[in-house]
Amino acid sequence: MRHKQIHLLGLLVGALGLCGLGVGLALGTNVAAKSAVKITPAISVAAQKTASNTITVARVISAEDSWLVIHRVVNGEPEQVIGYARVKKGTLNKVKVKINAPAKVTPVLAAMLHRDLGKKGTYEFPGADVPTISGKTIVIIFFKIQDPPVQEKNTPTTSTKPAPEQNSAATPKATTKDPLEAGSKTGQDAPAKTAEPMIKEIALTAKQWSFEPNTITVNKGAKVRLKITSVDVDHGFSIWEYAINKTIPGGKTVIVEFDADQAGTFSFVCSIFCGSGHGGMEGTLIVNP
Numbered sequence: 001m002r003h004k005q006i007h008l009l010g011l012l013v014g015a016l017g018l019c020g021l022g023v024g025l026a027l028g029t030n031v032a033a034k035s036a037v038k039i040t041p042a043i044s045v046a047a048q049k050t051a052s053n054t055i056t057v058a059r060v061i062s063a064e065d066s067w068l069v070i071h072r073v074v075n076g077e078p079e080q081v082i083g084y085a086r087v088k089k090g091t092l093n094k095v096k097v098k099i100n101a102p103a104k105v106t107p108v109l110a111a112m113l114h115r116d117l118g119k120k121g122t123y124e125f126p127g128a129d130v131p132t133i134s135g136k137t138i139v140i141i142f143f144k145i146q147d148p149p150v151q152e153k154n155t156p157t158t159s160t161k162p163a164p165e166q167n168s169a170a171t172p173k174a175t176t177k178d179p180l181e182a183g184s185k186t187g188q189d190a191p192a193k194t195a196e197p198m199i200k201e202i203a204l205t206a207k208q209w210s211f212e213p214n215t216i217t218v219n220k221g222a223k224v225r226l227k228i229t230s231v232d233v234d235h236g237f238s239i240w241e242y243a244i245n246k247t248i249p250g251g252k253t254v255i256v257e258f259d260a261d262q263a264g265t266f267s268f269v270c271s272i273f274c275g276s277g278h279g280g281m282e283g284t285l286i287v288n289p
């Protein structure tokens with residue numbers, strides 16, 4: 001596998017060399033990548049602790065020199081950038097990203113690939129260095145932080161407002177409501193019920209720009225099986241409190257299973273940019289105590 005990647009990279013470098021002028025253009029590398037061999041950008045990252053203020057991303061595959069960007073996640077949406085690292089094109093393992101704003105770490109973070117389009121080697125986002133699009137979707141992965149900072153929970157309204165300019169153009173929804181507030185309301189102890197867990201199967205349709213039904217209700221303790229069908233383009237399905245983030249490819253059905261072990265009201269959102277109405281593509285999961 002590793003040898004194959006290196007071989008592909010060699011081909012790509014060769015193609016770039018032949019392109020000559022094209023390399024100098026902002027889009028040159030992208031064009032060359034398409035005409036030579038197709039590298040599908042991807043990120044994989046495991047749940048981890050961030051006590052050392054470093055995120056370790058298990059693997060990054062990029063078709064060009066890029067930025068690996070860590071966003072905090074609020075209401076299932078990637079928001080402010082809290083760290084980034086430059087990644088060379090190709091496959092890199094165990095990429096470390098220093099977190100510049102440790103107090104801003106949220107229980108779920110997102111790792112996203114951004115292009116290096118402006119001044120080479122200078123991180124410019126908000127600005128020229130926009131998120132990398134592969135196919136029709138942003139290259140992004142959500143992951144859990146096992147030791148999020150406590151102060152975030154106790155002081156949800158700090159004087160530092162979430163910087164609106166940090167919001168990617170591709171993620172137009174910029175909710176400033178802190179999900180931890182909602183979380184604490186819904187986190188109260190539920191009266192114990194000793195009903196047998198049962199599988200609750202619910203079919204959902206994802207389309208531009210809604211989920212149908214957009215409210216799903218289950219009982220705490222249920223094993224939930226969602227059958228989500230996208231009837232048009234690629235969508236995502238994310239419930240950050242349950243650390244769920246699945247891609248629903250256009251025209252496909254994907255099964256999402258989870259144990260409804262936390263009572264409360266949770267938002268589910270589309271986590272893949274799917275057009276102008278993406279930011280409003282959401283619904284509600286109610287888990288009755």
Ligand SMILES: [Cu+2]
Pocket residue numbers: 235236270271272273274275278279281
């Ligand atoms: Cu979407």
